[in-house]
Amino acid sequence: MNxxxxxxxxxxGLLPLLFTGYAGAYTYTCTGKNGSPKSINVNxxxxxxxxxxxxxxxxxxxxxxxxxxxxxxxVKCDEPSGPRYRRFTASSPLPASENDGTRQWYRIxxxxxxxxxxxxQGNRYVPFKNVRGGGANDAAGNTSMPAGATGYLxxxxxxxxxxxxxxxxxxxxxxxxSKQSGTxxxxxxxxxxxxxxxxxxxxxxINAGTVMSVNLGTLYSSDFKTAGEMPAGYTPRTLTFPVKCxxxxxxxxxxxxLQGTTSAGVINALQSDNQDIGVxxxxxxxxxxxxxxxxxAISFDLDExxxxxxxxxxxxxxxxxxxxAEGPFTTLAYLRIDFA
Numbered sequence: 065m066n067x068x069x070x071x072x073x074x075x076x077g078l079l080p081l082l083f084t085g086y087a088g089a090y091t092y093t094c095t096g097k098n099g100s101p102k103s104i105n106v107n108x109x110x111x112x113x114x115x116x117x118x119x120x121x122x123x124x125x126x127x128x129x130x131x132x133x134x135x136x137x138x139v140k141c142d143e144p145s146g147p148r149y150r151r152f153t154a155s156s157p158l159p160a161s162e163n164d165g166t167r168q169w170y171r172i173x174x175x176x177x178x179x180x181x182x183x184x185q186g187n188r189y190v191p192f193k194n195v196r197g198g199g200a201n202d203a204a205g206n207t208s209m210p211a212g213a214t215g216y217l218x219x220x221x222x223x224x225x226x227x228x229x230x231x232x233x234x235x236x237x238x239x240x241x242s243k244q245s246g247t248x249x250x251x252x253x254x255x256x257x258x259x260x261x262x263x264x265x266x267x268x269x270i271n272a273g274t275v276m277s278v279n280l281g282t283l284y285s286s287d288f289k290t291a292g293e294m295p296a297g298y299t300p301r302t303l304t305f306p307v308k309c310x311x312x313x314x315x316x317x318x319x320x321x322l323q324g325t326t327s328a329g330v331i332n333a334l335q336s337d338n339q340d341i342g343v344x345x346x347x348x349x350x351x352x353x354x355x356x357x358x359x360x361a362i363s364f365d366l367d368e369x370x371x372x373x374x375x376x377x378x379x380x381x382x383x384x385x386x387x388x389a390e391g392p393f394t395t396l397a398y399l400r401i402d403f404a
Contacts, residue, residue, distance in 0.1 A: 093249035094202060094240075106258050116266055120221065121221060134213055143202065154190045270306075276305060291384055295380070302375065310370065314366060315365060322356070324395065330342050336395040345377070362376075
């Protein structure tokens, strides 16, 4: 093999590398012009259900509310010169519930599912992929579009509830843009967040609607020796409060559960503002009511006057096994009444 033959082989080996590098120069993906998705924030206020017969599992509220916030989304795409079709994709980070063949439902609260319909080349339900839009070149970052600025949501009751159920600033959909069929951008160009409240006629008031304050007493830091245990010799505090309901049948069987910040170290406890102390709430027989657990609830019945009294106990526990810092501690919790 002479020098000229070797030189030819080396040139042939270089050509494929140069060609591959050029073909992969563009990703055809897009982002918001400034690199971040545009926030489309929608607050539809209250949706009121006046008929108690509609507060049942499976009841659908089609087009429960809509939005039209106006505005456009400035974008920038990694693409060569020349116009290309825009390709839109949308998904939801909410947990998927069921698909009825027309729309995908997503769980938005403990009681509600939602289906989200947004205007992208016509109205369509989320999720969708690779919807072709108009042709344009978006490489310079001086173009924009109105995708997602209008839309509506359907709601479906998954579990009947009492009073209200609400959600605030929940991301319900993300919109993505690319400039090549089958290519999907890793970052959305827009995020749609929803806030709102659904109100039903059945209502219950706890302790006449006032805040219940429970003084757990004065304790010694050294008494908190074991995570999950109350101080030795401590007597749990008892709290009894009245419940008054309206729009609910007499003798109805209801449940009460606890909502609040759960301790990372002791899941049965509410975390206080002292990182080493939590508070456990129990039923009358001493069984803990686990915060934010729908299956951990106290059952009670209304009387003929649509009233009842519920008794709970409360006691502090160590949450880490460390000696807590001295000083006052506070925790906050909410009591939620449901149909049994």
